[in-house]
Amino acid sequence: MSDASAQAGLPLILTADQTLLADYPTLLDGMMGTVQTTVVPEMLMRRVLSPAMPCQGVRAVRGPLGLRRLEAVLRRAGWAERDVAIVPPHRLKAAIGPATRVVALSSGDPLGLGMTSTTMSAATGGQPYTQRWFAKLCALLRRRRQSGLNFRIVAGGPGAWQLQQQPAAARELGIDTVVVGYAERDLPALMARFAAGEPVGPVVTAAATGPGEIPPILGATVMGVVEISRGCGRGCGFCTLAEEPVSHLPIEQIVADARTNIAGGAAAISLIAEDLFRYGAGGAKPECSRLMEMLAAVRAAEGLRMIQVDHANVSSVAQMNISELREINRLLRVSPRHRHVWVNLGVETASGELMAANGLAGKISPFGAVDWPELCNTAVRRLIEAGFMPMASLILGLPGETPGHLRQTMDLIERWAGLPMVAFPIFYVAVRPEERPFEISRMSELHWRLFSTCYDFNFRWIPPLIADNQRAAAAPRSRRLFIQMAGRGQKLQWKWRLWRAIRRARR
Numbered sequence: 190m191s192d193a194s195a196q197a198g199l200p201l202i203l204t205a206d207q208t209l210l211a212d213y214p215t216l217l218d219g220m221m222g223t224v225q226t227t228v229v230p231e232m233l234m235r236r237v238l239s240p241a242m243p244c245q246g247v248r249a250v251r252g253p254l255g256l257r258r259l260e261a262v263l264r265r266a267g268w269a270e271r272d273v274a275i276v277p278p279h280r281l282k283a284a285i286g287p288a289t290r291v292v293a294l295s296s297g298d299p300l301g302l303g304m305t306s307t308t309m310s311a312a313t314g315g316q317p318y319t320q321r322w323f324a325k326l327c328a329l330l331r332r333r334r335q336s337g338l339n340f341r342i343v344a345g346g347p348g349a350w351q352l353q354q355q356p357a358a359a360r361e362l363g364i365d366t367v368v369v370g371y372a373e374r375d376l377p378a379l380m381a382r383f384a385a386g387e388p389v390g391p392v393v394t395a396a397a398t399g400p401g402e403i404p405p406i407l408g409a410t411v412m413g414v415v416e417i418s419r420g421c422g423r424g425c426g427f428c429t430l431a432e433e434p435v436s437h438l439p440i441e442q443i444v445a446d447a448r449t450n451i452a453g454g455a456a457a458i459s460l461i462a463e464d465l466f467r468y469g470a471g472g473a474k475p476e477c478s479r480l481m482e483m484l485a486a487v488r489a490a491e492g493l494r495m496i497q498v499d500h501a502n503v504s505s506v507a508q509m510n511i512s513e514l515r516e517i518n519r520l521l522r523v524s525p526r527h528r529h530v531w532v533n534l535g536v537e538t539a540s541g542e543l544m545a546a547n548g549l550a551g552k553i554s555p556f557g558a559v560d561w562p563e564l565c566n567t568a569v570r571r572l573i574e575a576g577f578m579p580m581a582s583l584i585l586g587l588p589g590e591t592p593g594h595l596r597q598t599m600d601l602i603e604r605w606a607g608l609p610m611v612a613f614p615i616f617y618v619a620v621r622p623e624e625r626p627f628e629i630s631r632m633s634e635l636h637w638r639l640f641s642t643c644y645d646f647n648f649r650w651i652p653p654l655i656a657d658n659q660r661a662a663a664a665p666r667s668r669r670l671f672i673q674m675a676g677r678g679q680k681l682q683w684k685w686r687l688w689r690a691i692r693r694a695r696r
């Protein structure tokens with residue numbers, strides 16, 4: 190961008206707070222960056238944990254996947270390259286000017302209401318950086334508007350539900366319109382209306398987008414994220430994807446997006462889906478041959494350094510045999526340096542009845558609620574045998590939870606003692622107005638003991654897991670050393686906090 194155009198500003202700017210738009214070498218680094226609270230000094234966050242994304246002019250060299258999709262949709266709809274850009278927060282002042290018509294924000298956890306951030310701020314204190322930096326970003330935009338510039342502020346992304354639920358907070362932040370849902374189909378018309386200054390309501394729910402309407406990305410993404418499937422459709426009570434039917438991107442597009450990432454400096458890519466093992470399947474039964482075909486095609490991309498994955502469903506794993514899982518694990522290991530291929534498994538609670546009572550029976554399907562504890566046990570052990578490191582998530586304080594349910598979960602976790610895995614308990618977030626959110630003040634001794642048992646796994650396995658993934662992704666040595674040293678300090682802090690909390694709960 191030339192100085193002249195910098196003064197005039199870009200007509201359409203896509204941005205996000207720095208927890209989403211940072212230069213993370215691996216998915217785990219991204220997770221670490223987005224769960225911190227203001228207990229961690231801001232300087233440390235900006236310099237190390239969520240470092241600023243490098244730029245060419247004002248343009249980020251890698252952008253969040255959601256913004257990359259919007260950029261591609263708008264370009265396809267006829268917007269010129271010079272008029273649209275993904276700009277990180279630290280370059281916004283230079284990018285916004287009199288020509289700016291719209292600033293579109295992607296949000297992950299704009300009001301700090303996500304389950305992970307509420308758990309972290311309760312356990313460690315402080316405000317989630319996701320919330321703090323989103324507010325700072327909005328404050329910067331409001332100041333630019335108050336200086337006489339005339340542009341709309343539009344927010345969307347996976348955290349848009351929070352702004353939709355709290356319209357007063359959205360207004361206070363200066364947001365004119367919240368767009369909920371995948372917006373590829375509606376976005377070009379919507380942007381044209383914003384740019385023309387036409388009135389648009391405070392909330393727009395975007396129409397569902399079919400896989401054929403998702404354009405290939407035009408530049409690399411943060412953490413090399415490559416979307417392989419979207420939606421889920423298992424119908425779970427509190428999930429925004431419950432009614433969004435699962436659809437899969439074609440293999441050619443996945444490979445094209447992987448290549449774009451590698452070319453843009455993100456050679457450690459992350460294949461993202463709500464359930465990796467359901468890739469290519471129409472229903473709840475995995476289609477392993479399609480998944481293997483896709484992984485083999487991605488693996489063949491020149492310059493690829495590492496493949497990371499995120500979520501998998503317990504019931505999908507339970508429907509697969511060990512040789513299928515082993516082959517998938519083999520395909521995921523691009524280099525021998527990548528030893529720990531982790532995958533997030535939503536265990537939530539060992540009680541199938543409690544799951545079903547909370548509308549989570551979809552996660553268990555095609556099995557019954559009574560099968561749930563054994564399904565979880567089978568899935569964890571099978572994944573480990575196939576070479577994966579399971580990362581189990583648990584939800585504390587589900588409505589209707591009793592000490593009996595907690596003991597059931599504790600029994601299940603204790604059966605896994607000594608296995609190479611990690612486990613993260615998170616607090617239930619109220620989704621209906623009549624519900625109470627789970628809070629630290631409601632934690633019993635049993636809750637704390639469960640928390641502490643999970644962290645025994647984490648203290649043992651998180652340091653080697655991070656070191657392994659960072660090595661495989663060729664993260665800078667200085668960062669690797671720093672994270673390991675800081676991790677030791679955090680481990681001591683957590684141990685002390687948990688010991689104190691259990692003693693208090695006993696009194």
Ligand code: SF4
Pocket residue numbers: 421422423424425428429430431432463502535551552
């Ligand atoms: S299985 Fe997971 S992603 Fe799918 S609806 Fe249930 S909670 Fe949401």
